[in-house]
Amino acid sequence: MTTDDLTVQVPRSGGWAAFGVLSIAALIATQVFSFVTSPPDVNMGQLEKIMYVHVPAAWVMFICFAVVLVYSLRFLWKGREEDDLLAAAAAEVGAIFNGLTLILGMIWGKPAWGVWWVWEARLTSTLVLFLVFVGYLALRAFVEDPQRRGQWSAAVGILGALNVPIVWMSVTWWRTLHQMPSTMQDMAKIYWVGMFANFVTMTLVVVYFIRRRYEAAAIVRAAEHAAQAAALGGDE
Amino acid sequence: MVTAQSELAIEAQGVARRFGARWVLRGVSIELGPGEIVGLLGANGSGKTTLLRIFGTLLKPTAGTARIYGHDVARETDAVRSELGFLAHTPGLYDDLTARENLRFGAMMLGLPAGNNLDAALERVGLGHVINERVRGFSAGMQRRLAMARLLLRHARVLLLDEPYSNLDTAGIKLMNEIIAEAGAAGGAALVVLHELAPAAGVLDRTITIVNGRVAESKPAPIPRVRLVPGERAAATAGATR
Amino acid sequence: MAFRDDVRRIRAIAWKDLTTERRSKAGFNSVAALAITILVLFGFALGPDAQALRDAAAGALWLSALFAGVLAFNRSYQVELDGGALDQLLQYPGPRWVIYVGKLIANSLFVGLMLVIVVAVGIALFQVRIPKAWPSLIGVFALGAVGLVVLGTFYAAMASRSRAREVLLPLLLFPMLVPVLLAAISATKALLVGDIMHESGAWIKLLGAYDLIFLVATLWAFEYVIEV
Amino acid sequence: MQASNWDFVIAAYVVTWVVIVGYLAYSQRALNRARAEYTRVTGHRPGEGEAV
Numbered sequence: 001m002t003t004d005d006l007t008v009q010v011p012r013s014g015g016w017a018a019f020g021v022l023s024i025a026a027l028i029a030t031q032v033f034s035f036v037t038s039p040p041d042v043n044m045g046q047l048e049k050i051m052y053v054h055v056p057a058a059w060v061m062f063i064c065f066a067v068v069l070v071y072s073l074r075f076l077w078k079g080r081e082e083d084d085l086l087a088a089a090a091a092e093v094g095a096i097f098n099g100l101t102l103i104l105g106m107i108w109g110k111p112a113w114g115v116w117w118v119w120e121a122r123l124t125s126t127l128v129l130f131l132v133f134v135g136y137l138a139l140r141a142f143v144e145d146p147q148r149r150g151q152w153s154a155a156v157g158i159l160g161a162l163n164v165p166i167v168w169m170s171v172t173w174w175r176t177l178h179q180m181p182s183t184m185q186d187m188a189k190i191y192w193v194g195m196f197a198n199f200v201t202m203t204l205v206v207v208y209f210i211r212r213r214y215e216a217a218a219i220v221r222a223a224e225h226a227a228q229a230a231a232l233g234g235d236e
Numbered sequence: 237m238v239t240a241q242s243e244l245a246i247e248a249q250g251v252a253r254r255f256g257a258r259w260v261l262r263g264v265s266i267e268l269g270p271g272e273i274v275g276l277l278g279a280n281g282s283g284k285t286t287l288l289r290i291f292g293t294l295l296k297p298t299a300g301t302a303r304i305y306g307h308d309v310a311r312e313t314d315a316v317r318s319e320l321g322f323l324a325h326t327p328g329l330y331d332d333l334t335a336r337e338n339l340r341f342g343a344m345m346l347g348l349p350a351g352n353n354l355d356a357a358l359e360r361v362g363l364g365h366v367i368n369e370r371v372r373g374f375s376a377g378m379q380r381r382l383a384m385a386r387l388l389l390r391h392a393r394v395l396l397l398d399e400p401y402s403n404l405d406t407a408g409i410k411l412m413n414e415i416i417a418e419a420g421a422a423g424g425a426a427l428v429v430l431h432e433l434a435p436a437a438g439v440l441d442r443t444i445t446i447v448n449g450r451v452a453e454s455k456p457a458p459i460p461r462v463r464l465v466p467g468e469r470a471a472a473t474a475g476a477t478r
Numbered sequence: 479m480a481f482r483d484d485v486r487r488i489r490a491i492a493w494k495d496l497t498t499e500r501r502s503k504a505g506f507n508s509v510a511a512l513a514i515t516i517l518v519l520f521g522f523a524l525g526p527d528a529q530a531l532r533d534a535a536a537g538a539l540w541l542s543a544l545f546a547g548v549l550a551f552n553r554s555y556q557v558e559l560d561g562g563a564l565d566q567l568l569q570y571p572g573p574r575w576v577i578y579v580g581k582l583i584a585n586s587l588f589v590g591l592m593l594v595i596v597v598a599v600g601i602a603l604f605q606v607r608i609p610k611a612w613p614s615l616i617g618v619f620a621l622g623a624v625g626l627v628v629l630g631t632f633y634a635a636m637a638s639r640s641r642a643r644e645v646l647l648p649l650l651l652f653p654m655l656v657p658v659l660l661a662a663i664s665a666t667k668a669l670l671v672g673d674i675m676h677e678s679g680a681w682i683k684l685l686g687a688y689d690l691i692f693l694v695a696t697l698w699a700f701e702y703v704i705e706v
Numbered sequence: 707m708q709a710s711n712w713d714f715v716i717a718a719y720v721v722t723w724v725v726i727v728g729y730l731a732y733s734q735r736a737l738n739r740a741r742a743e744y745t746r747v748t749g750h751r752p753g754e755g756e757a758v
Contacts, residue, residue: 010744010752024726031719047711050718057722076702093729100725107718111711131653138649142640144256147296151702152636156650159629162695163654166688170657173680174664205726212733219740223747228254228298230747294565296706313705317571326562330494332501337494344490345570347483370501379561 008081008221016211023204030201034194047111048191054104056199057097058126060206062164064094065133067210069161072154081221084150087157089213091136093206098130121172128167132160146221243306245270245394245425246291250300252449253286260286262449263300270393273416273426273461275436278446284429285325285398287446291427292322292396304394321392321419323400327383331372335363335382338371342386357385361411376403384415395419395426401435409435421464438462484576491580498557499588505553506588513546513596521603528605535604536666540622540659543589543596547626548648550588551634554581559638574701578631585627593623606670614678615669621685622662628689629654632696635703661685 034052067090075083105123106116117123136156143149246268253261261283268274278284289295290302296310307315329338339354358367361381371379380403387395400412416426416439430436433443440457499505520538525531558564567577597619601608609615630651637647665681668674744752 024730027726046715049715053718053722076699096725096729100722103721104718107714107721111714128653128656135646135650135653139636139640139646142642142646145706148706151706155636155699155703156633158699159632159654159692159695162691163657166657166684166691170660170684173684174660209729209733212737216733216736216740219737219744219752222752223740223744224257226744226748227257228252228259289565292565292569294568314571314573317569320569322566322569324562324565326565328562328564328566330498330557330563331560332498333494337497341490341494342566342570344486345567345572347486347571 008085008218008225010222011211011215011218013215016208016215019204020208020212023201023208027198027201027205030194030197034198038191038194047108050104050108051191052194052198054101054108055195056202057104058101058122059199060202061094061097061101061126061129063203064090064097064206064210065129065161065164068094068133068136068157072157072161075150075154076158081146081150082218084146084154085217085221086210086214088140088153089210089217091133091153091157092213093209095130095133095137096209097206098126098133101126102130119175121168121175124171124175125164125168128171129160129164132163136160243270244268244303245272245305246427247303248287248291248300249302251287251290251297251302252299253283253290253295254298260449261290261297264446264449264451265300266444266451266454268425268427270425271420271423273420273428273439273441275433275440275443275457276427276429276446277431277433277443278452280431282446283449284446288396288398288427288429289324291394292320292324293317319393321387321390321395323383323387323395323397325398325402327379329371329379329382332370334368334370335374335385336367338382339386339389343389346390348389354385354389357388358382360388361385362407377405377408380404381408381411384412387415391422391424392419393424395424395428397426397428399429399431401430413439417462417464420461433458484572487570487572487576488580488583491577492583495554495557495581495584496587499553499584506591509546509549509553509588510592510595512549513542513592514599516542516545517596517600517603531604532606532670533667535600535606536663536670538604539596539600539666540663542600543593543623544626544652544655544659546592546596547589547630548651550585550592551627551630551651552638552643552647554585554588554631555634555638568705574704575697577704578635578697578700581631582627585631586624589623589627589630590620593619609669609672611669611673611678614673614682615666618662618665618669618678618682618685621682621689622658624689625658625662625685625692626655628692628696629658632692632700632703635700657684657688661688 031052035049038049038052040046040048068087071083071087071090074080075087102123105126109118109123110116136153139156140149140153143152244267246266248264248266251261251264252259260281264283264287266274276284276287286295290297291304291309293309293313293316302309304316304319307319309316330341333341335358336354339357343354355364355367358364361384363378363381363385366374366378371382374382380400384400395416397412397416400416401409404412413436416428419426428436428440430443433440436457437459439461441461442454442456444454445452517538520534520542521531524534524538555564558567568574600606630647633650633654634647637643637650640646661681661684665678665685668678668681741752
């Protein structure tokens with residue numbers, strides 16, 4: 001191990017502020033677009049407009065957890081601290097959007113099903129996933145040593161991501177084997193345009209979020225490393 | 237024995253280690269050749285134990301490299317571990333196993349052939365009368381002796397001893413010194429963390445003092461080491477420990 | 479040769495854990511007593527209607543096993559943490575998964591024995607009629623227990639060495655075990671009523687796949703959680 | 707039914723933006739704190755004068 005491995009590069013804010021403003025503006029634009037253009041649904045009236053935020057939120061949550069998986073693996077493989085920080089940033093943003101997905105699902109569920117919660121496969125899987133990543137974040141909060149925190153949370157992140165399809169499968173079977181009708185309806189093509197546009201812009205916002213969280217974490221670590229260098233006698 | 241650069245028994249270069257925000261080691265560089273026995277001195281919290289644990293593959297250095305017979309402690313852990321005899325601050329025994337069972341567990345984990353004479357090691361450390369008793373009832377000194385017996389199981393080329401004399405009576409200290417002297421005579425190196433020099437009189441080649449995570453001084457031991465002829469079994473140090 | 483050494487190491491660790499556990503009988507006895515207590519409490523929550531009890535038996539059995547099992551997993555590392563044994567254990571040469579496998583074996587026996595007691599008591603308390611397909615039921619219990627033990631042993635390696643381990647282990651473990659619980663409870667439930675819908679087979683396959691996937695993953699990852 | 711659904715739609719969008727704006731503010735606070743800490747330790751702002 002050389003001191004080169006130690007330094008955490010301070011990420012430059014550079015064009016990211018502009019990226020953030022643009023991505024949020026784009027998200028507003030696509031939401032307005034889909035909100036205005038979508039015709040009311042025959043069965044659900046205006047309710048389907050919730051889907052333009054609910055479904056993209058669910059999708060970006062999966063992107064976040066995929067990032068956690070990839071960077072956790074990379075951290076265990078290469079041991080670069082940046083990868084750990086990036087995985088943690090993605091996990092936090094993923095958990096936020098996971099929580100948002102759940103709340104939106106409930107807001108949708110109350111008028112659609114008449115209850116705030118049903119043990120529907122997608123909703124239930126999302127809840128389980130939320131709990132897994134709450135555990136991930138709690139673990140990080142409970143462990144101080146950066147190396148230990150990195151390796152442990154990488155393991156938890158990888159196993160958690162591995163569990164996603166299995167949870168999904170088991171919950172789906174659990175519902176269908178008991179002959180519960182699927183409660184989500186198939187939607188017409190026009191809805192998908194708005195949905196996809198919102199997904200793209202929300203992804204941009206999430207990229208921006210992850211980047212900001214990563215930047216903050218990297219700066220903190222860089223400050224710690226600078227303090228180290230001072231403690232080690234100011235040598236390189 | 238010629239000691240080329242790579243044949244150092246114990247070697248640290250700029251080893252630093254951080255716990256949270258606190259720097260316990262701030263760039264320690266030391267070298268021990270084969271056969272050399274060195275005492276590591278320093279106040280509480282100076283980083284002695286941390287350094288020993290880094291050599292013992294229990295901690296990875298935050299910066300710098302540490303090697304045991306040329307093997308990097310962070311990367312070639314298995315090669316390092318097969319050289320080490322490590323006596324930690326705590327004896328690391330299982331309370332509900334007997335003395336012999338604890339030793340047998342150690343022997344199996346070390347990969348030593350079955351039928352290794354465990355009882356002989358127990359006799360040597362003076363635990364012959366409690367071979368089949370559970371460690372739970374042992375005094376701190378007896379537990380320490382059992383840990384010494386485990387050290388005797390394999391002829392490690394590097395001994396890392398963390399305050400080996402704590403809880404030991406005079407006879408126990410003498411025994412400990414015999415073990416160190418034998419390892420030294422066989423060409424093994426030993427790094428001994430101490431908080432006082434007296435019990436290790438006549439055992440050490442030199443002492444290294446660590447202050448606040450850095451090497452403050454390295455000097456010959458005040459009482460020169462009494463050397464054994466290679467292969468000779470102990471007893472020579474008996475006089476020095478009084 | 480190296481492989482033979484590893485097998486000996488696995489045996490040594492499993493033997494050590496089991497012997498320690500056997501000699502401090504209070505450990506197993508109190509965990510089993512807790513499992514039975516939880517079963518009784520489930521009975522109070524669900525009973526006294528016999529049919530309601532029977533319907534809920536599978537869930538109650540598995541949840542009792544889960545809650546009691548959590549204690550066993552942390553205990554398994556407590557032995558290593560007392561007196562600094564873990565430092566010594568990590569000092570020995572050889573691959574790290576050996577430690578994990580040894581503990582898996584010991585914990586499997588521990589949880590397996592506990593399950594026998596829980597099931598026996600549960601059958602009586604919840605007025606369960608033993609079905610014809612009881613061998614399949616045993617298979618379900620075995621596969622479910624393996625899933626429980628694999629992840630429990632793995633996560634306890636972290637939780638037991640962190641602050642707040644009492645809360646951290648269940649927090650990490652329970653969401654991960656959702657597929658095991660769903661599959662084991664559903665399969666048990668189905669088999670108890672004679673598996674009319676032929677659904678237990680799918681659940682048993684899911685359990686098997688889960689066990690295999692996570693056994694491989696945890697074997698690979700164990701080094702990273704213990705060696706730090 | 708149709709009329710009352712607007713409440714839920716509005717609630718959904720309000721929640722979404724509360725979360726997005728709230729998280730933006732939270733991450734800005736974290737970022738500011740990190741930068742302040744960095745400046746305190748190194749004497750210069752992150753991204754400046756890196757060549758120490």
